[in-house]
Amino acid sequence: MGQVILEALDRHSVVPLYYQIRRSLLEGLRSGALKSGDLVPSEEEISSQLGVSRMTARQAIKSLCDLGVAYSLRGKGTFVSGMKLEKDFRQVLSFTEEMRKRGWRPRTKPLAFNIAEADNEAARALHLARGEKVISLRRLRLANASPMGIEWSRVPLRLCPDMPQKFDPRTSLYRALAEQYGIQIVLADETVEAGLASAAEGRLLGVPKGSPVFLFTRICYLHEGRPAEYVKSTYRADRYKIVNRLTRAKGEWRN
């Protein structure tokens, strides 16, 4: 029953078989053919219906579990988890990406864009020598034309020496880093504090002094662990909220 879910495979595609299977299953989830609590087709079932080896089917199922949309129980099967994955938790997103995802129209107003010596805080976060130069970029972020937050990014000049000439501060910093310099940010550590808007911040954000704001401090890393960006942001708490997904550590390797 329910083999409707598995689409035929394209054996000549460059897309790996396990990934095609994964897509089929995710599509089944999206369409509602697979509901919360349902039994996902077993490894043997996928394997025989699509003519792939069991290990390949297994790899597809494993990737669903890694995503968090399913869980396996030895002897019983693999079940659809109750948690939907509509929201992408734990993602580093640029402001532009994040707003578009929420269906809002992002706009950016540059406040300052220059080269400066790293202050102590930034130098420590970015592992820079004393006095090393950074590109400093202050921007006001707006969604649907009303202010959301103020961002202050600093990027080591060494990573992109000609950026001051080439970069348009109204566009996406992440895209420029990726496309012009091959700098791929894969991870970030972020601390969040709550505070009150100063008079100056309030003016920029269009809220009274003393309004509640989020204070983000974020360090972005490349895949080898080298820090590439230090960002301090102040966001309006009345228009912004944080969504987190937390997991609980499992004791060793019990099922």
Place this chain on the structure above:
Amino acid sequence: MGQVILEALDRHSVVPLYYQIRRSLLEGLRSGALKSGDLVPSEEEISSQLGVSRMTARQAIKSLCDLGVAYSLRGKGTFVSGMKLEKDFRQVLSFTEEMRKRGWRPRTKPLAFNIAEADNEAARALHLARGEKVISLRRLRLANASPMGIEWSRVPLRLCPDMPQKFDPRTSLYRALAEQYGIQIVLADETVEAGLASAAEGRLLGVPKGSPVFLFTRICYLHEGRPAEYVKSTYRADRYKIVNRLTRAKGEWRN
């Protein structure tokens, strides 16, 4: 060079081989034999040195990558990631666990503990029928004897019908759920807002009205996705901060 890292395997142990290898490698990380940026032994190397198949070695390495302590590059090898995993990011922790982790002395003062009908908000979050009963628990949380936050937990009565008689509201709710009822929370969705303390909240928390606070709303789930707890908390922002680790989605399946 450096094969010191791999301990001999115990082929009669109940511990899977891939897990023994994983432990060896993690031990190498902990001891400093494997440093940030180092090349992890290749699949072939592990396979030939320990006499396991390449797929088994691969499974061990894959699990390190899943942990975030290493990353693989096709054609080059697997490297130790620069980011240490000392801090457990994004874990569901009880207040007690979290404070102990930070080296503070946690204390809890119960404010209210009773059975009530679920309000609309809690009923929706916990997937309860209209009017279904919940256990409602309001607690003041203190660290080193000074107030940190107010927590309001609600747990479906159906999950633990005799808890009102048995549970001591000064102790850990999570431990009671786990040990008395076999209820294991594995996942939680949380939204965080920033706001200002009301007069009543300020009195309990020992801060002036209008002080910045975090507002947490958390839904905790069991592994099948069934919701088990709905928590609304108000925490002092001057004594509490959030730490997050974010990852960036890789474009489809490129390396």
Place this chain on the structure above:
DNA sequence: CTAGGCTAGTTGTATAGACAGGTTTGGGGT
């Protein structure tokens, strides 16, 4: 000197088969 190709080393994908250990179901014996 350089461009191109060859090769050794590495991870990614896929196959086929085996056994272990868990759950569920149903049938047979008491």
Place this chain on the structure above:
DNA sequence: ACCCCAAACCTGTCTATACAACTAGCCTAG
């Protein structure tokens, strides 16, 4: 009616092998 065991089914682990795709270094032909 009840209990126990076998069979069917499922995931977890492991082996052995093959080829593809990518990297880096070396060497040769031009």
